[in-house]
Amino acid sequence: MEKPRMFTFAGRVIKNLFQKPATTQYPFEPVEYPERMRGHIRIEIENCITCGLCMRSCPSQAIRVDRKAGTWTIERFDCVQCGFCVATCPKKCLFMEKGYTEPDILKKSETFTKPKEEKKEAPVTDSGKPVMDAEKCVYCTLCAKKCPQEAIHVERKEKIWKLDEEKCVECGICAGACPKKAIELKG
Structure with a gap:
């Protein structure tokens, strides 16, 4: 004969009353995040x-x-x-x-x-508009290809390097991409 379901349920309730809880007591105990959690x-x-x-x-x-x-x-x-x-x-x-x-x-x-910037003397920073040194530049077009705003235009044959200052966001990616270090950021 099969055991009635009521006794099974009552047994589980009594067992759960005397066991440790499976969950943590958040917010009373701090949360421990897994090591690989993205956040x-x-x-x-x-x-x-x-x-x-x-x-x-x-x-x-x-x-x-x-x-x-x-x-x-x-x-x-x-x-x-x-x-x-x-x-x-x-x-x-x-x-x-x-x-x-x-x-x-x-x-x-x-x-x-962004907080409004107050006008001060130009501090030495790692940002500013890119300036190209024509003696070092080989017009490889890497700076133009890497520019996220398409603010740099390079013509290899005519040896022309132009910066659209309106589009430039002073991110410095062009200077980092330049293999000859021909671009500096000037504030």
């Missing part, structure tokens, strides 16, 4: 040059950059924490931070605004 994206907006490389590299299109307004926006719900934006950022102002974003009932975005 979420964090930005240091004061170091951002709003070049838009992170936006163009994002496979889920969760990031929007408005260069004129100086804003960086992320749709946390759309972000898949792949880290492409972190790897692409030329100024290394994006980071993968351990932990989850706060849960919410609404799908919302976070917008960060």
Whole structure:
């Protein structure tokens, strides 16, 4: 004869009353994140040059950059924490931070605004507009190919190197790509 289901259920209840809980007591005990956890994206907006490389590299299109307004926006719900934006950022102002974003009932975005820069004497920095040294340049066109804004135009035969200062975001990728170190960033 088969055992009635009521006794099976009562046995499980009594067993569970005296066992240790299977879950942690969050928020009373701190969360221990797994070593390979991706986390979420964090930005240091004061170091951002709003070049838009992170936006163009994002496979889920969760990031929007408005260069004129100086804003960086992320749709946390759309972000898949792949880290492409972190790897692409030329100024290394994006980071993968351990932990989850706060849960919410609404799908919302976070917008960060660059602080307004005060006019000061030009500090020595690793940013500025690229300047080409004609004696070192071999007109290989690598700088033009690597420029994310297509701000550099090189004509190899005529030995012409032009910079569209309106398009240039001072990311420095062209200087890093130059095999002859013919490009310097001048602030």
